[in-house]
Amino acid sequence: MEVWTHHRWRFPLPPHHRFPIEKYGLLADRLVADGVAAPDELREAPPVEWEELAAVHDSGLLSRIRDGCLTMREQRGLGLPWSPELVERGRRSVGGTLAAARSARERGVAMNLGGGTHHAGRDFARGYCLFNDVAVALAALRREGLAERVLVLDCDVHQGDGTADICAGDPRTFTLSLHGARNYPFTRVASDLDVDIASGTGDQRYLRALREALDFALPRSRPDYAFYLAGADPFEGDRLGRLALSKTGLRARDELALDRLTEAGAAVCVVLAGGYAEDINDTVDINAATAAAVAERARAS
Numbered sequence: 465m466e467v468w469t470h471h472r473w474r475f476p477l478p479p480h481h482r483f484p485i486e487k488y489g490l491l492a493d494r495l496v497a498d499g500v501a502a503p504d505e506l507r508e509a510p511p512v513e514w515e516e517l518a519a520v521h522d523s524g525l526l527s528r529i530r531d532g533c534l535t536m537r538e539q540r541g542l543g544l545p546w547s548p549e550l551v552e553r554g555r556r557s558v559g560g561t562l563a564a565a566r567s568a569r570e571r572g573v574a575m576n577l578g579g580g581t582h583h584a585g586r587d588f589a590r591g592y593c594l595f596n597d598v599a600v601a602l603a604a605l606r607r608e609g610l611a612e613r614v615l616v617l618d619c620d621v622h623q624g625d626g627t628a629d630i631c632a633g634d635p636r637t638f639t640l641s642l643h644g645a646r647n648y649p650f651t652r653v654a655s656d657l658d659v660d661i662a663s664g665t666g667d668q669r670y671l672r673a674l675r676e677a678l679d680f681a682l683p684r685s686r687p688d689y690a691f692y693l694a695g696a697d698p699f700e701g702d703r704l705g706r707l708a709l710s711k712t713g714l715r716a717r718d719e720l721a722l723d724r725l726t727e728a729g730a731a732v733c734v735v736l737a738g739g740y741a742e743d744i745n746d747t748v749d750i751n752a753a754t755a756a757a758v759a760e761r762a763r764a765s
């Protein structure tokens with residue numbers, strides 16, 4: 465399966481920073497080793513154009529990001545030190561989602577090995593999220609006539625505040641976020657449906673909550689297109705999440721999400737979102753299982 469990656473575009477981080485920059489390269493290698501993607505199916509994500517970003521983000525915010533002029537408060541909220549390399553990588557992360565989003569229209573499903581930066585809103589960039597890749601891709605698909613009614617299914621352990629902020633006034637987009645009730649962000653922007661999951665919740669209760677949420681959201685949104693944020697951070701070994709899903713449970717979650725969305729008639733673009741396991745190989749295992757589930761469902765070109 466063709467996938468998009470931007471792992472070669474790194475940026476400087478202080479020692480012991482929690483951002484798992486190594487996972488992206490490890491994941492690309494793993495997909496090739498597992499036979500999920502051939503080496504020539506790893507596509508380098510192109511940088512998204514600034515005009516595409518301007519379709520959803522505030523121009524003042526974009527100028528401050530481009531020129532390295534974020535305020536101290538913004539810099540703290542972002543949690544990543546500004547550098548030109550960070551901006552380049554951020555643009556490529558969005559470019560990968562945009563490319564995967566167009567591919568999903570052709571093949572039914574497609575995946576970016578990155579993106580899911582859902583804490584970036586119209587005029588804020590926070591929680592490791594510089595730009596909102598899903599919102600930018602969604603706006604581009606709409607302009608190109610490739611998506612009409614859209615469901616954003618956000619299964620990262622953190623609530624999708626930025627996506628909710630950008631999509632708030634759009635009646636054709638339904639935002640659904642399932643997240644740890646006591647996880648970041650502590651100041652939220654309401655989605656169309658927010659499902660707070662209690663700390664310590666394991667596989668069975670989580671899967672039931674997801675099924676119920678989809679039972680509610682699918683008939684109301686009737687999507688022809690969906691974005692699925694397959695966060696690895698509901699994992700029991702995650703340092704930032706408070707849920708307790710196993711790897712098997714996360715694989716079942718992916719299959720449930722992909723099957724329900726495709727059965728509803730939606731093309732599905734899958735993005736990684738977060739994952740901060742103590743052992744980075746656990747995060748890579750979870751992301752690789754998601755990619756394998758996507759590959760099984762992708763139509764051959």
Ligand SMILES: [Zn+2]
Binds near residue numbers: 620622
């Ligand atoms: Zn997260």
